[in-house]
Amino acid sequence: MNIPRLRRRCLTGTSALALLITTAACSSSDDKASVVVPSPAAKAAGLCRDLHGQLPEKVDGLKRTDPGPASELTAGWGDPAIILRCGVERPPEMIDPEYAKKNSVRVNDVAWLLQKHDDGSYTFTTGARLAYVEVTLPEERTGDGLGPLTDFAEPIKKTVPKGIA
Numbered sequence: 001m002n003i004p005r006l007r008r009r010c011l012t013g014t015s016a017l018a019l020l021i022t023t024a025a026c027s028s029s030d031d032k033a034s035v036v037v038p039s040p041a042a043k044a045a046g047l048c049r050d051l052h053g054q055l056p057e058k059v060d061g062l063k064r065t066d067p068g069p070a071s072e073l074t075a076g077w078g079d080p081a082i083i084l085r086c087g088v089e090r091p092p093e094m095i096d097p098e099y100a101k102k103n104s105v106r107v108n109d110v111a112w113l114l115q116k117h118d119d120g121s122y123t124f125t126t127g128a129r130l131a132y133v134e135v136t137l138p139e140e141r142t143g144d145g146l147g148p149l150t151d152f153a154e155p156i157k158k159t160v161p162k163g164i165a
Contacts, residue, residue, distance in 0.1 A: 044086075054155035060078075065081060074086070121138050129161065
């Protein structure tokens, strides 16, 4: 049997304890989604912490399952997860008036820039707010259209004022 070198190293060990430690190091038992945590300026980070406290327990009927690493700047719902990240950088496409005009939606008085990805997922980023909030819908969650964004409108309006970040 041809075992790859890394796997072979992980299986070497002389005691049950060594085998247990090695196995734990070679595999992950954490099935949570993981995301890159944004690093916004202090003002935006404060707004994002306020938003985090207002986020719903369910989005589009999906239970909250926050991704790792734990952060007040990220949240998730369902599996595969709808992921929210607050304090992200402004998408470069937002600067292009033609792109923004063709790819903008407004849901319950919150403006979003829409970006479709090759894998079938969508990313929506708020515009005209003092912190940019990004919501990614995996392909499996796009069948409900903009439905998930309605659950974010009130918390965003309450905690992230209109303005230019």
